Amino acid sequence: MLLPPKLTLTVLTLGVMLSVPDLIPAFKDYHVIDWTSFAKVVEFQPRIKSENPIEEEQQRLKPDTSVEKAEIRPLIDPSNALEPFFASLYSTERKDPGAITRILHYGDSPTTADLITADVRFLFQKDFGDAGHGFALVGKPWAWYGHRGLEIKSSGWKIEPANTAEIKDGLYGLGAVSFRGSAASQSRIILKDTTHSAVEVSFLSQPDGGTFRLLADGTELGVVDTASPVVTPSFQTFNLPSGVRELQLSNVTGKIRLYGFRFSKAVPGVEYNSLGVNGAYISILARMVDEQHWADQLQHHRPNLVIINYGTNESVYTQFVDTAFERELLRTIARVRKAVPQAAILIMSPMDRGQKGSDGEITTVPALSRLVAIEQRVAAEKGCAFFNTFEAMGGPGTMGRWYHAEPRLVGADFIHPMPGGAKIVGNLLYKSLQQGYRAHKLRIAKEKFATIKVLSSSPAN
DSSP states (O other): OOOOHHHHHHHHHHHHHHHHHHHOGGGTTOOSOOTHHHHHHHTOOOOOOOSSHHHHHHHHTSOSSOTTTOOOOOOBOTTOTTHHHHHHHHHHHTTOTTOEEEEEEEESHHHHTTTTHHHHHHHHHHHHOBOOOEEEESSOSSTTOOBTTEEEEEESOEEEETTTOSSOSSOOTTTTEEEEEOTTOEEEEEESOOOOOEEEEEEEEBTTBOEEEEEETTEEEEEEEOBOSSOEEEEEEEEOOTTOOEEEEEEEESBEEEEEEEEEOSSSEEEEEEEEOTTOOTHIIIIISOHHHHHHHHHHHOOSEEEEEOOTTGGGOHHHHHHTHHHHHHHHHHHHHHHOTTSEEEEEOOOOOEEEOTTSOEEEOTTHHHHHHHHHHHHHHTTOEEEOHHHHTTSTTHHHHHHHSSSOOBOTTSSSBOHHHHHHHHHHHHHHHHHHHHHHHHHHHHHHHHHHHHHHTSTTO
16 A cells, blocks of 8 residues: 655655664764664564562663762872862861862763762762852753753843854853843743852943843842943852742843853852853863953852863864864863962763664774873873773773663763763762872871871970
8 A cells, every 4th residue: 555645755754864873974873763673673572481570670670880889980199189179178078167169060961961960069068068059051052951959941042152152252151151131031040949048140241231130039139230341250149038949130221141140058068060061072161262261260269179071072083082182181271270270170081982883782982092091191291180980980882881771871872871870970970089088088187196196205295
């Protein structure tokens, strides 16, 4: 029986579209259907009845990698680059007045959904205290953008991530995304945690700048004028009434350019800032953001630790990995160190990135191991700490194992982790940082003991 012409054309077109990722290499990461699985469907054999079906099914549904049982991979830090960070963390743990440890985590697409970073934030704040959620963009540059604990809604903005911006002036704020607004621009932030004591709005002061208004649960907190004779990054802090659940920001007059909100609490604790840009690669910090503008942002936020977590998107561009990646990483490290010399720097390697071969096997992209080796070497040469995410999560072929795990730990692109996979990576990073921190405290204890021993054995005693 022949199908109607239009329906036939539709079916054929759909078939071609679904087959494109298998036929054109440039689209290999956009698989929708795994054609190799069709044969398995046709050859389906009923499962042999088990004597212990419940136990067998429970075992089948366990992920291949357990958060609790995962082996801790030590940080590589021969020059003790993380000592300033650990010292701050020690003060925070003691609950010294004003002891807030601030972490900036720069990354690519998983970070845009607060994956990995949300899990690390939770663990730090559970153990050391909650100093607030930290930075979040004014709106959603991408449909999946989000921060755990915040609901973000926005409309009317001209949104420009640094890597796709029309205006290439480098003035993109801490999070490397700029929001240009006019009369209809507005944002709403709904807070799950109602114990924040303050919110800071970051924006660009500029000639002919307009004004914006901020409301908290419908009550006006203030109107801010962004006009200035010079172009400069600016920050306005508002105290939040107790129990606030919703903030509303709207453009009042003229044109404005905003960056983000920063939520804080006036108590000792950790503030973990998730700063991801979709499609980001190392050059976004090395070249696309203006050096002085970004330095102003870093200096204002006073981080104790800056995490540089790139490499996933670069790993499929062999020539870039072999000729440009090291140069751009060095440039980024130099920028951070010049802006905030007191901050520790941690280079965090990318996760595994998988690719499916003609035989259906999911393997690691060839250049990834070389990229990770470059990061480790540069970190050692420049006195930065290094965390090998790739090896910590299992090394070559991990995304293949994660894809076949039940529940699945990575998406069909073999790049983006599912929440379960992100939790594993977040826990691995945190456990390694905790291990380094415990070693730091042990050194302090030994030094104190040695001092006491010397004093007690002196002739005066």
